[in-house]
Amino acid sequence: MKYYKTIVTAVILLFASSINAASVAINPTETFLLTNNDSAAGTTPILLADHGILAGDIIDLEIFGGWNFGVNGHIDFTSNTIAVFSSSSSILLSSTLNRVTGAIDAGTDIISHATFFDDLSTDIAEDFFLSAGAILTIMVPDNALYLFVSAHDSLYQDNSDLNGNYKINLSVSSVPVPAAFWLFGSGLIGFVGLSKKKLWHS
Numbered sequence: 442m443k444y445y446k447t448i449v450t451a452v453i454l455l456f457a458s459s460i461n462a463a464s465v466a467i468n469p470t471e472t473f474l475l476t477n478n479d480s481a482a483g484t485t486p487i488l489l490a491d492h493g494i495l496a497g498d499i500i501d502l503e504i505f506g507g508w509n510f511g512v513n514g515h516i517d518f519t520s521n522t523i524a525v526f527s528s529s530s531s532i533l534l535s536s537t538l539n540r541v542t543g544a545i546d547a548g549t550d551i552i553s554h555a556t557f558f559d560d561l562s563t564d565i566a567e568d569f570f571l572s573a574g575a576i577l578t579i580m581v582p583d584n585a586l587y588l589f590v591s592a593h594d595s596l597y598q599d600n601s602d603l604n605g606n607y608k609i610n611l612s613v614s615s616v617p618v619p620a621a622f623w624l625f626g627s628g629l630i631g632f633v634g635l636s637k638k639k640l641w642h643s
């Protein structure tokens with residue numbers, strides 16, 4: 442009876458984890474990179490706890506829609522996106538290279554574009570790349586409380602999202618329920634078997 446209750450609880454938790462998803466709109470004129478004389482605004486950080494996400498969680502990040510980097514006649518020109526985890530919501534002035542003061546490394550580093558004005562390097566070590574149509578499964582690093590998300594560009598002030606479809610989906614990664622159930626079940630059987638064996642030999 443005790444095991445039955447445990448298994449039922451585990452299955453409910455597995456289902457709960459797969460429905461915990463939320464979308465957040467991305468403003469393509471905001472960035473966490475150094476922008477020099479570009480009049481772009483700083484990225485608005487996403488509080489991970491608002492989406493039920495904690496440090497150590499394995500999460501899925503997915504980009505939807507796209508943005509225009511300033512070329513007339515196109516609504517959505519690209520979906521290229523960069524992101525960085527942080528322990529803090531603070532972001533420094535646009536003339537600062539390491540603007541996200543609590544930046545924490547995760548994923549594979551993206552070498553970001555130089556600034557449009559003066560060709561200055563914008564590259565920080567902690568960020569990673571996201572593209573539309575590909576889900577990035579990633580572990581939220583220790584102490585991370587926020588995610589900063591930005592279009593990947595060199596000049597942000599002329600960007601737009603006229604059809605308002607550019608967004609990121611954040612969700613705790615869903616474990617395939619049957620596989621997890623059987624692993625859990627065989628683990629229990631193994632545990633019971635081991636206990637019996639120990640009793641037999643003692």
Ligand SMILES: [Ca+2]
Pocket residue numbers: 506507508509516517602603604605606607
């Ligand atoms: Ca768009």
Ligand SMILES: [Ca+2]
Pocket residue numbers: 509510511594595596597598599600
């Ligand atoms: Ca642009």
Ligand SMILES: [Ca+2]
Pocket residue numbers: 550551552553564565566567568
């Ligand atoms: Ca980088």
